Amino acid sequence: MSGILNTRIAGLTLEHPVLNASGILGSDPEHIDILASHGFSAIVTKTFTLNPREGYNPPILVELRSGGFLNAIGLANPGIQGIKPLVDRAKLLGKPIIISISGNSIEEFTKIAEVAEDSGASAVELNLSCPHVKGLGLELGSDPFTVFLVAREVSSILKIPVIVKLGLSDRIIESAGKALEAGARALTLINTIRALAIDIYSFKPILSNIYGGLSGPPIKPIALRVVYDVYREHRAEIIGCGGISNWTDAAEFILAGARAIQVGSAFLKNRKVVYEILEGIKKWMNVLGYSSVESLVGRSHV
Amino acid sequence: MSGILNTRIAGLTLEHPVLNASGILGSDPEHIDILASHGFSAIVTKTFTLNPREGYNPPILVELRSGGFLNAIGLANPGIQGIKPLVDRAKLLGKPIIISISGNSIEEFTKIAEVAEDSGASAVELNLSCPHVKGLGLELGSDPFTVFLVAREVSSILKIPVIVKLGLSDRIIESAGKALEAGARALTLINTIRALAIDIYSFKPILSNIYGGLSGPPIKPIALRVVYDVYREHRAEIIGCGGISNWTDAAEFILAGARAIQVGSAFLKNRKVVYEILEGIKKWMNVLGYSSVESLVGRSHV
């Protein structure tokens, strides 16, 4: 891949700016093979918790008529002993790997982060934003002070970069600032948005967990706004995430201030999405006469 | 229209549960003619402020590739002197009319509300939630205490019912509770969600106001969740609003707890949407064997 797409984010140098979003595969070594073979420049794992989690019973994912997906997987993951095999597989494939982690307490966060670092991970992403898991979720990220505490503790013990992932909340700009202040090298914005789907014949919410996280095209304009706001306020390193489905979406996020992007739902609909995004971005840069994608970051801000 | 669709909300008795959403026309008497002729059971006006507002310069509305619309009209309205002509026109047409109002202070709210009542309006809807107008907006609705103050003052001086319209925020369940406590007879949930669109060639945000409110199908699952949450917590009278585009959407909102619904963006795409929703709802009730739409309200809660 040509150098014009090279991207530096959180101290990592990537071939291009397109990563997978956490939770799209990423809990088994074979998942890493699949993600790598579809062109992502770095792999983000499923969110890991200290102990294995079964996750919720199906239905855990439903495609919505109004666009996008609703999911409540329940952070199914094999726990910390699952981390090393993933890192080893990514190393074998020559891909940087970012371990997504979540915990019930600051100690849990730091413990998992240490396992990630010891396993040889390239970075960790603190998931402070899952909108449908009690106690592990959005509550964390919507309180700027809690964000600060978690980010600071983890940052202070790790040598590898710490990325903080936030979800939509009233005070997200403030939370983002606190994460940076606490030592986060980059921010991933945003997670899914808490939502619901009801079956109109059985009268029951469709997901077994009732609530789920909305992802895909519906949340794109909202995620883009958050990236724009946080970049405007903090000029932070941002990984844009939320509904990115094609190269024009990716371009908007770059202009709003994202140095890199993550693709989740769109990958479920189109396994070629990474290549299509990269081709589009290259053509776009050509039309505009730019020779480095990094020079387009944040250009919507005057 | 047959009695099975009759709906009581906030003390009003409506022929059926489908109203227009505020801001879809509704600032000129001729607008009222248009809305009435397309079948809405009651008319909700554009949000009125004390003084006339020009609103923002175009672009004020853009249809998004990812679905839905982004708007920042800037609450363009003729000010309080515009209220009476609307009420008179609605009366002429035999339609209940709900005056949407917003203000910079509690005094402004009460002043406009009094004009509405004196003009003969059927109800007022307090817009505490416009996501893109500084000081008139979401800040109000996201603070439960402010919601309480505004709703209480207005409720205490009016004889006609007060409806409170809220936007998405972290504490929306609490805000909803406060509005009810303060005397609101019903809640309209939800307003648009703050979002952004950027033109990838000129690098500029498309709306003249930069930010806008996302409406239409993308916000439906989020609005539905809010209705579900607020109904679960408060068993309130709710007017569901947000992305309702067809009868299945309407059915979901009814099951989630909405006694009535408002349709905005879908009306821009399909001028027959009210009739289609009503037809669908009637067939649905037939399949299920229900003879009153009110008996389906909130049935997704066990």
Next chain:
Amino acid sequence: MFRSAKKTRIMILSEKYYYVEFSLLEDLGVEPRPLQFVNIWIPGVDEVPMSISQYTEEKLYVLFKVVGEGTRGLRDRWGFFGVKGPLGNGISLNNYSRVLFIAGGTGIAPLPLLARHAERNGVELDVIWGVKKSSELFDVKTLAPSVNNVYYASEDCIVGYCGRASDLAERFLREHAWRYDIVICVGPKNMLLDICRKAGSLVDVYVSLEAIVKCGFGACGSCILKPIPKLLCTDGPVFKCNEVYKHLEWNSQY
């Protein structure tokens, strides 16, 4: 839907009239109908409604004169613009064989696309075009080569008929109305009212109106055709005289 467009050419047609070519980065998705319009966004400046003058293979043309900030930007700026549309109803020529098009001033803008549709449908199209000053005029056949007869009028009496387009049209139609299936009329409101009054009984007259278009989607209501409950942006801009007669009258009182 919003589409990006690059301004690729501008032609000066006469003292005041400009013809701009936009290369769309993506086609309009549908074939525009004659007399439909687009909202053109001049980034950072304004968004203005403009008739679609011509559309071929991802190239969109508009014809305008400069009246304020927006149209000045359209003339002077280069680079990328935004295009919303096609908007409005437009008109179809399917059922006609002879059509008269009457334009006042920039009302000439939609003619090129109309002429192409006329040619394609084997419709004979005559044109009456009137302006205030004859220096505004240009040879209509350069943009619409397929039109049949063109009659010019200027109020400064230098070129063509001496007087207003509506006067010429009235005289012309008194004699020739029977030759046309319909008359399409685009121009200032008083001209449209005049023609509806005087020719409306002789032949079917369609008028294309203007109003303050802000949203283009039937949402904001700024384009309401008072006192008629119709919106220009979704119900129009093309109407039969009787549909909007009250609006033309009402407006001319102010």
Next chain:
Amino acid sequence: MFRSAKKTRIMILSEKYYYVEFSLLEDLGVEPRPLQFVNIWIPGVDEVPMSISQYTEEKLYVLFKVVGEGTRGLRDRWGFFGVKGPLGNGISLNNYSRVLFIAGGTGIAPLPLLARHAERNGVELDVIWGVKKSSELFDVKTLAPSVNNVYYASEDCIVGYCGRASDLAERFLREHAWRYDIVICVGPKNMLLDICRKAGSLVDVYVSLEAIVKCGFGACGSCILKPIPKLLCTDGPVFKCNEVYKHLEWNSQY
């Protein structure tokens, strides 16, 4: 996409096998291919993957036996269910003229739809079906009248060949493999492994696998065919033997 369906009929096919008819409130949108599956949601209970047994005019049929909560719900509950799909790759019979279908147990489920496609494409379809107890058997031709020859096997030796379907298949194919373009095999993993091992060299063998399907969209990864980087729900359930041989071996070690 999620669709609602009303359970309108249930048939008891044999001691353990049920055949349920769902009336979809809206059609599937696409014609399902043989061996595709759906996730069926039993509201408030579970969501289970089921081969599409048959699909005609908004009626969907599944054939199953009861193994736990989900399938019990499928049998005992009435009213409305949810259907997600069609999911997976399925198989197309376009290029073949003679096909052998080998089923073990509930592997017989996709046969009716397969047979209909075979008939439509003029493909001759023979069937080998083996079960543990012969009381599980029913007459295949009641659901798939167009199939050519049907050979039964039962491990209790009461009906048909005495032994496992894979043993019968192996013996049968040693002699007749040349008559078939492909063999399609659905059943327990050890049976599939057996057939791949023993018949894979004689004829093209396709196997349809099972795995724990949770999301059905290639997101959760629960259906990963370890140690192969393939997902059953999006890459499968149908594979050629060589594509999944390592998975069949790997799994049989546990």
